[in-house]
Amino acid sequence: MAEFRLPANSRIRTGVTHEAPPGAREVRKLRIYRFDPSSGQNPRLDTFELDVADCGPMVLDALIRIKASVDSSLTFRRSCREGICGSCAMNIDGVNRLACTTSLHDLGREIRIYPLPHMPVVKDLVADLTQFYAQYASVKPWLQAQTPPPPDSERLQSKEEQERIDRPAACILCACCSTACPSYWWNSDRYLGPAALLAAYRWIIDSRDEASGERLDALEDPFKLYRCHTIMNCTDVCPKDLNPAKAIAEIKKMLVQRQS
Amino acid sequence: MAERPTSPHLSVYRMYRYTLLTSVLNRATGLVLALGLILMVYWLMALAAGPAAYARAAALLGLGVFKLVWLALLAVFSYHLCAGVRHLVWDTGRGLERAQSRASAYLVLIASAVVFVALAAWLLGRGQAS
Numbered sequence: 001m002a003e004f005r006l007p008a009n010s011r012i013r014t015g016v017t018h019e020a021p022p023g024a025r026e027v028r029k030l031r032i033y034r035f036d037p038s039s040g041q042n043p044r045l046d047t048f049e050l051d052v053a054d055c056g057p058m059v060l061d062a063l064i065r066i067k068a069s070v071d072s073s074l075t076f077r078r079s080c081r082e083g084i085c086g087s088c089a090m091n092i093d094g095v096n097r098l099a100c101t102t103s104l105h106d107l108g109r110e111i112r113i114y115p116l117p118h119m120p121v122v123k124d125l126v127a128d129l130t131q132f133y134a135q136y137a138s139v140k141p142w143l144q145a146q147t148p149p150p151p152d153s154e155r156l157q158s159k160e161e162q163e164r165i166d167r168p169a170a171c172i173l174c175a176c177c178s179t180a181c182p183s184y185w186w187n188s189d190r191y192l193g194p195a196a197l198l199a200a201y202r203w204i205i206d207s208r209d210e211a212s213g214e215r216l217d218a219l220e221d222p223f224k225l226y227r228c229h230t231i232m233n234c235t236d237v238c239p240k241d242l243n244p245a246k247a248i249a250e251i252k253k254m255l256v257q258r259q260s
Numbered sequence: 261m262a263e264r265p266t267s268p269h270l271s272v273y274r275m276y277r278y279t280l281l282t283s284v285l286n287r288a289t290g291l292v293l294a295l296g297l298i299l300m301v302y303w304l305m306a307l308a309a310g311p312a313a314y315a316r317a318a319a320l321l322g323l324g325v326f327k328l329v330w331l332a333l334l335a336v337f338s339y340h341l342c343a344g345v346r347h348l349v350w351d352t353g354r355g356l357e358r359a360q361s362r363a364s365a366y367l368v369l370i371a372s373a374v375v376f377v378a379l380a381a382w383l384l385g386r387g388q389a390s
Contacts, residue, residue, distance in 0.1 A: 004270055006265075006266055006268060006271070007265070007266060009263060009265050010265035010266045010267075010268070012268065033267070033268075035265055037264070042265065043265050091267075091272055091273070093274070094272060094273055094274030094277075095273075095274050095277070112272065114267060114268055114272050115267040116267060117267055117268065117269035117272065117273055118266060118267060118269040119266070119267050120264035120265070120266060120267075121264055121265050121266070121267050122264065127267060128264060180273070182269075182280070182283075185269050185270075229283065230283075230347060230350050230351075230356075231279055231280065231283040232279040232283075232356075232361050233277070233279045233280060235356065235357075235358055235361070236277065236278075236279045236358060236361075241358075243356060243357065243358075245356050245361075246353065246356040246357070249350060249351065249353045249356055250353055252351070253351075253352075253353055
């Protein structure tokens with residue numbers, strides 16, 4: 001159900017301010033969501049004044065800089081620093097994006113950083129993605145076929161067949177889309193969300209997969225699929241320029257078409 | 261261990277983004293139209309209740325305040341109509357690319373303004389004629 005207010009244990013307190021070092025040339029204020037599970041206290045919003053002249057160009061560089069020289073307890077996920085692992089997805093200035101591909105220069109003097117919206121927070125900017133991954137697994141994101149592959153070769157596809165799944169298969173599961181979706185905020189217990197549905201679509205239209213019918217059966221549900229109200233936040237925020245909203249629309253179309 | 265807090269959502273997400281704005285507007289206008297239906301039902305019931313009741317209702321609904329309410333409902337109707345057409349197009353699988361949906365968001369705003377002005381001019385014109 002739609003619960004617009006944050007629960008009592010989630011309301012944000014004002015936090016501490018770490019002032020810029022003397023002699024800083026280009027100071028930006030980073031307001032960062034902090035939550036320490038061992039403190040027993042509510043989350044807080046800390047302010048870090050950072051000299052970005054003395055730091056790499058991306059938001060992730062700023063976070064790493066803060067962790068290295070201001071507050072080593074600042075916690076966030078990161079790995080590849082080039083937008084392919086999807087670890088550093090977070091809400092930056094009100095929009096979900098990857099910290100590693102978001103340039104500090106495209107943002108203002110004050111930058112607000114929160115974990116992915118409406119998720120259980122493990123610590124600071126680390127959201128608990130357990131359910132998100134379980135939903136991904138629930139669409140069976142692997143090839144299902146009864147027919148054995150040819151004895152002397154792989155299951156071949158035409159160039160066009162491959163091109164149909166090129167974009168949907170490029171999903172990095174960063175969760176930017178699902179956690180940008182208000183329908184997912186209010187119904188994440190039953191609505192699969194754009195990321196899992198994009199994965200489902202990727203396998204439904206795969207020319208080698210033979211379980212399209214079962215896959216569509218599994219999605220024909222008022223909540224799993226039809227909580228999508230085409231708000232378009234998913235496609236708007238996808239850092240890989242993929243289109244979950246279109247994938248969902250295509251699944252809905254397939255469900256109608258197979259009735260006739 | 262204490263229960264994990266929920267990360268902020270509505271309070272931090274950028275609401276003036278065209279995606280959220282058009283969605284919220286569509287729902288809000290739908291809600292207002294449903295409320296407006298109460299007035300319409302009152303008018304229809306008065307119509308069914310005979311000349312005296314109708315005269316009373318017509319006098320009440322003809323007040324300046326209600327003229328403004330009708331105009332507001334007309335504006336709300338115009339937006340809801342155009343946004344509904346946008347959703348219909350989306351349901352055919354078209355217009356879902358990022359640039360297209362952004363363009364159609366503005367198109368709906370412009371189209372609904374045009375529909376509103378046209379409908380209002382037509383209704384006000386009829387009011388003058390009678």
